Every structure is written in structure tokens, then in C-alpha cells.
Amino acid sequence: MTISRRDLFKAGLAAGAALSVPSLLRAQTAVAADKTVRMALENLSVFDPVATTAGISQTHALAIYDTLFSADSQSQPHPQMVGNWGVSDDKKTYTFELRDGLGWHDGTPVTAADCVASIRRWAQVGSGGQILMSRASDISKKDDRTFVISLKEPLGALPSILAFEGPFIMREKDAGLPPTEQVTANIGSGPFKFNHDLAKPGASFTYDRNEKYVPRKEPPDGMAGGKTVYVDRVVWDIGVLADPQTSVAALQTGEIDFLYRPPIDLLPLIESDPNLKLEALNRAGVDMTLRMNCLQAPFNSVKARQALLHLVDQEAVLRAAYGNPQYFKPVTSMFGNTAAVTNDENTGWFKPGGDPEKAKQLFKEAGYAGEKIVILQATDWAEQSNASQVVAAKLREIGVNAELAPSDWGGLVSRRSKRDSVDNGGWSIFITDQSEATRANVFTDISLAMNGEKAWYGWPKNDEYEALRAKWLTLETLDERKALAREMQKLWWDYVPEVPLGQNIVPSAYSKTLTGLIPATLPLMWNMQKA
Amino acid sequence: MGVYILRRLVSTIAVMAMVGIFIFLLLRLAPGDPAAVIAGPTATEQMVANIREELGLNEPLPVQFVHWASDVLRGNFGASVFTGVPVLQLLSQRLEPTISLSVLTMILSVTVGVSFGVLAAWRSGGFVDRALATFSAIGYSVPVFVIGYILIYFFAIQTRWLPVQGYTSINQGVAPWFLHLILPTVTLSVPYIAFIARITRGSMLEVLSEDYMRTAAAKGASPFAMLFHHALKNAGVPILTVIGISFAYMIGGVVLTETVFNVPGIGRLVVDAIKNRDYPIIQTVLVLISGLYVLINLLVDLAYTLIDPRIRY
Numbered sequence: 001m002t003i004s005r006r007d008l009f010k011a012g013l014a015a016g017a018a019l020s021v022p023s024l025l026r027a028q029t030a031v032a033a034d035k036t037v038r039m040a041l042e043n044l045s046v047f048d049p050v051a052t053t054a055g056i057s058q059t060h061a062l063a064i065y066d067t068l069f070s071a072d073s074q075s076q077p078h079p080q081m082v083g084n085w086g087v088s089d090d091k092k093t094y095t096f097e098l099r100d101g102l103g104w105h106d107g108t109p110v111t112a113a114d115c116v117a118s119i120r121r122w123a124q125v126g127s128g129g130q131i132l133m134s135r136a137s138d139i140s141k142k143d144d145r146t147f148v149i150s151l152k153e154p155l156g157a158l159p160s161i162l163a164f165e166g167p168f169i170m171r172e173k174d175a176g177l178p179p180t181e182q183v184t185a186n187i188g189s190g191p192f193k194f195n196h197d198l199a200k201p202g203a204s205f206t207y208d209r210n211e212k213y214v215p216r217k218e219p220p221d222g223m224a225g226g227k228t229v230y231v232d233r234v235v236w237d238i239g240v241l242a243d244p245q246t247s248v249a250a251l252q253t254g255e256i257d258f259l260y261r262p263p264i265d266l267l268p269l270i271e272s273d274p275n276l277k278l279e280a281l282n283r284a285g286v287d288m289t290l291r292m293n294c295l296q297a298p299f300n301s302v303k304a305r306q307a308l309l310h311l312v313d314q315e316a317v318l319r320a321a322y323g324n325p326q327y328f329k330p331v332t333s334m335f336g337n338t339a340a341v342t343n344d345e346n347t348g349w350f351k352p353g354g355d356p357e358k359a360k361q362l363f364k365e366a367g368y369a370g371e372k373i374v375i376l377q378a379t380d381w382a383e384q385s386n387a388s389q390v391v392a393a394k395l396r397e398i399g400v401n402a403e404l405a406p407s408d409w410g411g412l413v414s415r416r417s418k419r420d421s422v423d424n425g426g427w428s429i430f431i432t433d434q435s436e437a438t439r440a441n442v443f444t445d446i447s448l449a450m451n452g453e454k455a456w457y458g459w460p461k462n463d464e465y466e467a468l469r470a471k472w473l474t475l476e477t478l479d480e481r482k483a484l485a486r487e488m489q490k491l492w493w494d495y496v497p498e499v500p501l502g503q504n505i506v507p508s509a510y511s512k513t514l515t516g517l518i519p520a521t522l523p524l525m526w527n528m529q530k531a
Numbered sequence: 532m533g534v535y536i537l538r539r540l541v542s543t544i545a546v547m548a549m550v551g552i553f554i555f556l557l558l559r560l561a562p563g564d565p566a567a568v569i570a571g572p573t574a575t576e577q578m579v580a581n582i583r584e585e586l587g588l589n590e591p592l593p594v595q596f597v598h599w600a601s602d603v604l605r606g607n608f609g610a611s612v613f614t615g616v617p618v619l620q621l622l623s624q625r626l627e628p629t630i631s632l633s634v635l636t637m638i639l640s641v642t643v644g645v646s647f648g649v650l651a652a653w654r655s656g657g658f659v660d661r662a663l664a665t666f667s668a669i670g671y672s673v674p675v676f677v678i679g680y681i682l683i684y685f686f687a688i689q690t691r692w693l694p695v696q697g698y699t700s701i702n703q704g705v706a707p708w709f710l711h712l713i714l715p716t717v718t719l720s721v722p723y724i725a726f727i728a729r730i731t732r733g734s735m736l737e738v739l740s741e742d743y744m745r746t747a748a749a750k751g752a753s754p755f756a757m758l759f760h761h762a763l764k765n766a767g768v769p770i771l772t773v774i775g776i777s778f779a780y781m782i783g784g785v786v787l788t789e790t791v792f793n794v795p796g797i798g799r800l801v802v803d804a805i806k807n808r809d810y811p812i813i814q815t816v817l818v819l820i821s822g823l824y825v826l827i828n829l830l831v832d833l834a835y836t837l838i839d840p841r842i843r844y
Binding site: 043045046047051052053054055057125127179180181182184200201202203204237239240242243245246249250252253255380407408410411413414415417432434438445446447456457 | 561562563564567568569570571572573574575576578579581582584585611613614615616621624625676680683684687688691694695696697790791792793794795799800802803806807808809
């Protein structure tokens with residue numbers, strides 16, 4: 001058989017047409033997505049923000065619910081659902097009146113009874129709420145738009161508690177559920193409505209603009225101010241995060257618009273793309289910390305805990321965990337690097353590279369005799385796993401019998417609740433991280449408590465420190481808090497309930513067609529616009 | 532035949548019961564706790580304990596097993612402990628992408644794999660045979676995700692012809708459905724094409740050397756008739772076995788492919804469920820996959836009789 005030039009030409013045309021079909025079809029089938037923003041966010045598995053402390057559930061709640069107060073970018077509380085409010089002369093009675101125009105997504109108005117029920121439900125589990133309930137003599141509605149919180153003693157931090165950790169306001173019938181039973185209605189009064197029909201758990205969730213939402217007049221600032229929505233729909237694409245390479249490729253081709261925490265090793269690829277932008281929206285980032293079991297040897301000895309504080313080389317840990325020094329910093333204050341109350345009290349222990357000799361001496365003074373130290377290692381969380389290995393290596397270098405206990409994060413979370421010795425399935429050390437923004441909230445951040453059995457994993461106990469923490473709640477000015485913060489930090493680093501491993505700030509990546517993104521500790525969906 | 536099928540079905544029930552017990556114990560004895568995952572990273576111990584109580588995880592294992600088994604026997608597979616969505620509803624949402632991907636992959640793999648195998652056997656020892664042997668070796672040994680990344684780079688990022696990821700239901704149009712499935716299907720098909728091609732080639736070579744093939748050639752049968760009418764049918768039993776096994780094993784490849792291309796199918800569902808210790812989802816999916824595996828094996832065994840009339844049960 002011979003092939004003529006004409007046949008070849010025809011074949012070429014046919015091949016070209018065939019190859020162009022996918023892109024033509026794709027153009028025809030592209031969703032009319034001008035006002036739809038696709039955000040790649042982590043898996044949302046619990047919808048009820050009272051049932052969990054997971055950040056993604058708070059992000060979901062910020063979209064569909066509203067709050068009584070909100071914190072601005074300087075961590076100052078501002079009214080959000082509340083219009084007028086005031087406190088009695090004896091500072092024991094707070095009266096709150098809801099602002100105009102608040103309505104549920106089902107069309108009914110928000111009432112004071114909804115607020116009272118929401119506060120009561122949240123207060124059963126939220127640490128700030130428990131403080132409130134311990135001091136409240138009554139929380140009740142005065143009329144449909146007004147409710148009152150009566151206190152047994154003044155609580156100057158009340159607006160801050162309601163702003164930082166305060167309840168997302170739900171309908172009275174939803175808030176009537178016990179906090180262990182999850183609310184599944186997803187009906188709030190916030191700027192977005194949850195689209196139940198398009199919900200695909202584990203794959204994607206869709207939020208539509210609440211056209212009846214009345215934003216506050218003030219400009220947006222952190223979580224506070226006007227929550228104006230300029231887009232029709234926001235889709236959370238959860239599945240795309242399962243593969244980091246794919247998530248960045250999807251951002252490059254415009255299939256998603258926003259990637260909250262892009263993989264660090266692919267940041268250069270994003271930087272080189274002229275259509276994409278990198279920006280640290282969560283400017284406080286996350287702090288990695290090492291918790292020790294203060295109930296068991298050797299860390300029931302303050303000397304052993306101090307030894308670890310001197311031993312840790314934050315630079316080495318951070319480099320192993322996050323790689324690029326551009327995105328991490330050491331931390332020496334118990335409040336992190338960015339809080340208004342951050343200070344340098346009692347931080348003389350910090351030395352770049354650590355001080356292994358000092359650590360060795362302190363372990364000796366603690367009476368350490370070669371007991372096994374078990375470090376819980378989460379192998380499905382690369383940063384944590386790498387940091388655990390560095391800490392284990394540093395301990396072995398000074399002759400400590402350190403052993404890694406690998407499991408997935410779920411297994412680690414189960415085991416860390418065991419208070420027993422390592423011979424009975426307990427643990428000595430685990431590493432975790434948390435948003436640095438919460439470190440300034442002495443009254444709500446449970447990791448800052450040192451009340452023994454009631455404290456967070458590790459169970460540190462220091463009554464003197466706890467007395468100072470209680471005093472914090474009565475303070476009203478920032479200067480008073482700054483002074484108290486120094487006193488607390490003095491005790492904190494003497495006792496060493498945990499060891500700081502450093503701060504990590506990962507920028508978010510997004511398409512340049514997106515504007516108006518608000519810097520905050522969680523991704524916020526209001527105020528953004530899509531060109 | 533009827534007795535054979537009945538016997539196989541009875542043994543299937545016994546196998547499923549064993550699988551159920553094994554899966555239940557394996558999940559419960561593994562470290563990890565859905566209550567801790569639900570409560571979140573900075574939850575208090577009391578919060579976790581309350582959730583455990585609510586989920587019934589404090590009950591003794593035999594009691595939990597009896598509850599689960601009796602629910603399953605009544606057709607109640609439970610609900611996700613996280614979202615509260617019934618497992619069957621979650622499965623129905625995820626079934627279409629996985630079935631679409633699996634069926635397209637099997638069609639492509641069988642069509643191309645068998646054709647390659649026949650071609651290689653026909654041109655045994657020649658350039659085509661060597662080229663296909665090289666392709667088979669590479670295709671079978673390169674991991675699925677590497678093939679996926681290469682295809683994404685060329686066909687999605689560089690040319691923008693095809694989408695990087697995602698899935699569109701066939702209800703929203705055949706074109707977008709098909710476009711989203713091209714890259715995952717090709718990716719997942721490569722190792723199966725390689726595998727099927729190798730088996731087909733070997734099986735065909737045996738048959739092509741038989742006397743009746745020479746007879747057919749002597750009687751003037753065309754190469755097409757010889758290969759696809761006489762030879763392929765007689766080489767069919769091992770090929771069919773391989774296709775059956777491939778289909779049953781495909782779930783492993785589907786998990787990786789669904790992850791790389793963000794296809795929201797059963798594979799992704801079960802991986803997420805394992806991470807979260809979402810017991811009802813894991814148990815249901817694993818029991819159903821085991822059942823599917825057994826069923827496919829049964830169907831393959833029955834299909835032998837159609838290909839080779841000498842086989843009787």
C-alpha cells in the first residue's frame with residue numbers, strides 16, 4: 001500500500017481535529033463559574049463547631065453562623081450580632097441587644113432565646129464557656145431581642161471570651177441538643193448558606209451567598225467588621241488535597257482558585273507562576289510544641305523537663321519539619337511571637353543549637369538512670385514525624401534511652417490520653433502544633449493551663465501559676481495583661497510544662513483573579529471578589 | 532450447574548461471615564479512636580470521653596459486634612460516625628465515579644491488551660513483538676501515580692486539553708463526564724494492558740503452534756479469521772482468568788488513581804474513613820468489596836463453560 005501526500009495531509013487534518021476535540025468540549029462544558037470560587041480546604045468531617053475543636057469546623061461555622069462578638073486583627077473584641085450592649089455599675093450584669101436585620105436561613109428571625117440556648121450549649125464544653133458558667137448566676141432573655149448575663153463576680157474578659165471562643169449562634173431547637181449530639185441542620189444566620197443538595201462528604205461542600213444577610217457597617221478587620229459577600233457561591237474542594245502535586249496542578253490550570261496550605265516543597269513552583277500569588281493570610285501561623293508527661297518519670301522531675309528545654313535545637317527541628325527557613329522562626333515566649341502579650345521574661349535558656357552539656361547535667365541532677373523515654377511519632381504527619389525523629393536523635397546523643405513509638409495520628413491521639421508509665425502503655429513525649437493566635441487567650445487555650453488532672457495532655461500542675469491565670473479574667477486593659485503575662489511566663493519556664501519547637505508560617509496560594517482576602521487565623525469567605 | 536452455583540453461594544455466605552468478623556476485630560483492635568478524631572486536636576479528655584459514650588464505644592466488643600451484625604442482617608449498614616450520613620447514601624454518591632472508572636478501564640485494558648497480545652504473538656520475535664514486550668515491562672513496573680503525573684503534565688498543564696482532576700456525573704453530560712475520566716482511565720489501564728497483553732501473547736503462542744491452526748492456514752483462512760476466530764477462542768480461558776483477577780484487584784489501583792486525579796469514588800471514601808476510624812463505612816465497604824471479589828470469581832468460573840464447552844460443572 002502506498003500513501004500519497006494528499007492522504008497524509010488528510011490524516012494530519014483529521015488528527016488535528018481529533019486532538020482539538022477535548023479542549024473544544026471542555027470549553028463548551030465549562031461551568032459558568034464567574035462568581036464561583038473554588039477553595040481547596042482540608043476535610044470537613046464534623047459540622048458542629050461545639051462538638052469539635054477542629055479548625056476546619058470553625059471555618060465552616062464562620063461561614064454559616066454568626067457570633068455575638070468577633071475579634072479584630074489586633075485580638076480586640078467587637079460586637080458582631082450584638083447592637084447595643086452595656087454593663088451595670090457593679091460590673092456584674094451585662095445586657096445585650098441584638099442588632100436589626102438578623103434572620104435565620106430558614107426565614108425566621110433570630111431571637112434572644114436562640115442566643116441564650118446557644119451560650120448554654122457551648123458553655124458545657126468550651127473552656128471559656130465553662131469559666132463563664134462558673135461565674136454566672138443567670139443567663140436569660142429579657143425580650144425577643146435582649147438577653148442578660150448576670151454574674152456572681154465581675155468578669156472583665158467576658159466580651160473577649162465571647163469574641164475569641166464564643167458560641168456560634170444556632171436556632172434554639174438546634175442549640176437544645178446535648179453538645180455530644182451533633183447538629184446536622186446547618187442552618188445559621190451567617191453570610192453564607194450551606195447547600196445540602198450539593199454536599200458530598202469527603203469530596204466537596206458548597207456554600208451559597210445569603211442574600212438576606214445584613215452586614216455590619218464597619219470595614220472588615222480580622223474576624224470583626226462587615227461580612228459582605230461579593231461572590232455567588234464558594235465550593236470547598238476537599239478531595240483535591242489528597243495529592244499535593246495534583247492540588248498545585250489544579251491551581252495552575254485554574255480548576256481551583258485557592259489553596260490554603262500549599263505543600264512547602266512546591267512553593268517555588270507557585271512562585272514562578274505569574275498567574276498565582278502567595279500570601280501569608282494566617283500571619284501568626286502555627287507553633288510546634290513538645291509536651292511531656294509530667295506525671296511519670298523522668299519528666300515528673302522539673303530538672304528533666306528543664307533538661308529538655310535546654311537540649312532542643314529549634315533550628316534543627318524546624319529545618320527537619322518544614323525545610324525552608326523562609327517560613328519558620330524560633331519561639332521563646334509562651335505566648336508565641338506575635339501576641340500583644342509576647343515578652344522575653346525568663347527566656348535565658350534559649351541558645352541557638354541548644355545546650356546539650358547543660359541538658360546532660362540536668363538529666364543527671366534529675367536522677368535519670370537510663371529509663372526508657374517513649375516519643376509518640378505520627379507517621380502520617382510528615383512534619384511531626386520528622387520533628388520526633390530529631391528530638392529522639394538529640395536525646396540519644398546525650399545518652400538518653402529514647403524510643404520512637406510510630407503510629408498514625410489517630411493512634412497517637414488515643415495513646416496520649418494514657419497517664420500510665422511507659423511500661424504500662426503510657427508515653428513520655430509527644431509533639432503537636434496549634435494556631436499561634438490562640439496562645440494569647442490565657443482563659444480559653446487549654447494548653448496554657450497548669451491545673452494538674454484538669455490540664456491538657458501532660459497534666460502539669462502549678463497552683464501559683466493557676467492563681468495568676470485566674471486573675472487574668474478580671475483584667476480589662478492590655479497594659480495590665482502585659483504585666484501579668486510576664487509574671488506568668490516567669491513561672492511557666494521555671495516549671496516547663498512544654499518545650500517550644502518553633503513557629504511556622506505557610507503562605508496561602510491563590511489565583512490573582514481573587515482579591516479582597518482578609519488576613520485571619522482561619523480562611524474567611526466574605527469580602528473576597530473574583531475578577 | 533445449578534448445584535454448583537448453589538454450593539458456591541453457600542460458601543460465599545460463610546466467607547462473608549468470616550470476613551465480617553475479621554474486619555470488625557481488626558478495626559477495633561487497631562489503635563485509634565473516632566471519638567478523639569471527632570473531638571479535634573485540642574479537645575479535653577472529658578470531651579473525648581463524652582463522645583465515646585455517645586457512640587457506644589465503651590461497650591464490650593462482643594456487644595458492639597452483635598449490634599453491628601444484627602443491623603447488617605436487617606440491611607442497616609449504619610451511618611458515618613462523623614457526618615451522621617447513612618453509609619449506603621455515602622456509597623451511592625461514590626459508586627458512580629468508581630464504576631465509571633473501573634468499567635472504562637476494563638474496556639480499554641481488555642481491548643488494547645488483548646489486541647497487543649495477539650499482535651505480539653502473530654509477529655513473535657519481530658520488531659512489533661519486542662516493542663510490545665518493552666511496553667509491557669515498563670507499563671507493568673512503573674507505579675500508577677508516576678504515569679498519572681506524567682499524563683497530567685503533558686495533557687493538562689502543558690496543553691490544557693484535559694482537566695487535571697475532578698469528576699462530573701454523567702447526568703451533567705456525557706462530554707464532561709468522559710473528559711474527566713480520560714486521564715484516570717488511561718493511567719489505570721497501563722498496567723492492566725501490559726499484564727493482559729503478556730498473558731494473551733503467551734496463551735496465543737501455544738495455540739498458534741497447534742495442528743488445527745496449520746490446517747486452518749492450509750484451508751486458506753485469513754490471518755484475521757485465524758487469530759480472532761480460531762486461536763483467540765481457544766486461548767481464552769487463561770485470558771479470561773487474568774481479566775477476572777485484574778478486575779477484582781483493580782480496587783487497589785483505583786484508590787491510587789482516585790487520589791491522584793481527585794475522583795470522589797469508593798477508594799477515596801474508604802481511605803478517608805480509615806484515617807478517621809469511621810467504622811461503619813470501613814466495615815460496609817470492605818464487606819461489599821469482599822462480596823464483589825467472590826462474585827467476580829464465580830462469574831469467571833461460569834464463563835469458562837461458554838468459552839470451552841468441554842468444561843462442565
